[in-house]
Amino acid sequence: MTDLNKNSNQPEIDLEEDEIIQDWSTVSKFTNDNPILSIPKRGEKDYEPDNTNTQEILLYRAQKAMFDTLENSIRGTIIKNQVKAYYIHDRHVGWIPHAKGNFVQTMGETDKEGTLWLHYFEFLYLAERGTITPFWKTNNGIEIPLSIEDLYSFFKNQKEMDDFAIYGYLKRLGFIVKSTNDCIISQNKLSFYPSSVSKSHCINILQNITSIFNKTYNSLFNGIIFSQWHFSHMKYTSSPQIYMSLNRLISYNRAPNSVKELHHDYQFHSGNIESSDKTLQITFNVWKPNPTFKKKFPELPDFQIVTYNKNINDQKFPTYKDLQHLFQSLNYKFNFLMDPANSEFWNRNTYINDIQRQKILDDIDNNPRNKGKLPKKDTNIPENSTNKKQKPKRELPPHIQQLKRLKNGYRSFLLAIMDNGIVSFSKISEADFGSENVWYVPPADGQKKPVNNRKRSQKNKTKT
């Protein structure tokens, strides 16, 4: 509860801080809709020397405006607003006795005494931004100020440094980023799967039996299909029939695509998720910028990030098996199940320390001590109602939906690649072409073609 109380006090403090607003008006004059009057944006290609000083003058003016503005700004920290943070070397974490500032809402963990504990990457990030002033506290209580250079020397290994760079990059863009593991004070297990899922084994056995049965059936069937004379004695009356006889030859990995299948897949594999230092693991949970983020009871993240350094020799790009392990250990808002904005669905399918998030939220709402917090809840209500307004979306035609499924895939994670300080991302998602059929059905000569009844296959309608 302590951090909630803190949050409610937050706005007043912020106001005071924000009173000293930097005056950017002179600089903003240079952002103009007209490309000739404004300085070219970074990365714009239409910019080359033309032997005139037009561009030079423009750049000079913009630069001058920026320098002039900065010269008049207030430098340093006002003592009253200074946030002192301390580094604990043994535990490699930072702590702030009385944290104040916007960052408290999304960063670190607050204990019962109101102390904010920070992961090292969070500590360094805040120090770098000038939000906190880092200190080293000696045993006899002397505070030694730390420089950024000092802080960088505390990195334990290359990976930690890479992770920090990736963290900082996303953070500066406004994302909410938290580490997926090693919590500092409390274990807050955020999961899509309730722990009861990983118990039963009967279904596994059943599934094994059916899969063996399927396999023998298929091999028997294929023996008949792929013989030289097969098409002389078989009678196929439609192209889909021919396709369906062909597509049993190569088996494929099905991607789980519903809540049930995901739970099933989870319990099937929960035993054998092994991890070693060599294999890649999910490092960060990432949420899109969200003013109503609840640090203590977060929603499932929007993305999950695996960090990877391309230049470390013993770190290989994941093989298919590694990728599957990663897919199985994912825990985010699987956006192929439901629109991430549907908070009702996600609250029901989010478990925090094995308790449904919906239940936690209900408990908070029903707690008489929180009655005074009703206005806070109000901020949630309009959000929900707008969701409902948006809901009646246009249903897309089946072949477009299918193409979307194929293009987006199912479970996915972001691979953050570090290459000598340059961060780039790629999205890696599980795809399933085997469950979709796209064959063209020629216009019927008289009779209707049978619609195949396989679960997820959509009859293709390329011709409209």
Added chain:
Amino acid sequence: MSKRVSNTVRYKYPLPIHPLDLPQLFVHNPISWAYWLYSYITSYNALSNKIHVDITKHNNFIHIEVRDLADMKYLWDRGFFGTGQLSRSEPTWYEQTRKKFQSSSDGKSNGMSLERVTKLRRKQRVEFKKQREIVEEKLLQLRREGNLTPEQEVEILEQERDKLRKFKDDQASLHIMDQDEDITEQENKRLLLQRSEILDENDNLLNLESLQLMPVETIFLSFALPILDISPVDFISKCCLTDISRYSEDLHTLLIQYAAYHHYRSHGWCVRSGIKFGSDYILYKRGPPFQHADFCIMVLDSNCSKPYTWYSTIARVCGTANKTLVLCYVERLETEEQILEWLQRGQLTKVFNSFKVGEVIYRRWVAGRNRD
């Protein structure tokens, strides 16, 4: 747009093996029943004559060619198999050349080949770029003289842009009329020279083009849909140079390539070589005349791990071409010895049955564009 209509007729069958063409059945009419039954019994799916392929080997490369004009057309129209050696992909060389000769002698041409449309478009593009350069030069000149306020410059720029836009529109409308102009004196001379090489004694045009099949297409057309006059097992051993007594790297690659090819083909995709986009295959939903391919496929062994640059390079190329990159991992479920044994006994079904396909989509992700 009369072309669309003819396309639906021309590409009616998605595979070279047709379903039975049965007459319409009227429930209340017993004669139609009898006729239907008769048709059902007498017709069959298989081709009456198998298509002949020539297989030649040059050093390490194998050439699989279909030379007969009708067969080439048959394979292209039903599933878009193979590539014309002298055309872009559809074997159109014969038609093109015939038309060219006709038009050079008659002075008029009937219709335009796709290759010529592209050529014309490129020409127009070059012309447009020239015009644009002139405009830019003009503006720069004004700027150098120095008596131009930014506001004036904007105005002039806007005027010139309008002119350019109009120029482009005019070009587009001229599109059809422009077609004959590029047959110049020189072109005519070249044609005359060519003529001697490609006509027989009776002045008939020789077909110099053949349809080249990929090895995987050949396996598909001899094993899954047996319409070629070769044995798939012999072909596989021929492909791998060494006999199939050893499980070589070549053999493995061929097998996983085929497993992936068959996987996509059998789910209805039109699979063609993706070499233009640096990938193994590209997937068309129906075929090249209908829409652009949406997917690039890279076939990999499931234990494969390449350097990161490899992935990013391909993803970048596919991304620029507006295609989704799919990494298709093929897993071998049986031992090498087992597969070799089946191959030697000619049990290809069992061989391919022991491969399993898993897919992963790889896409560049930009943080700034995914914030909300």
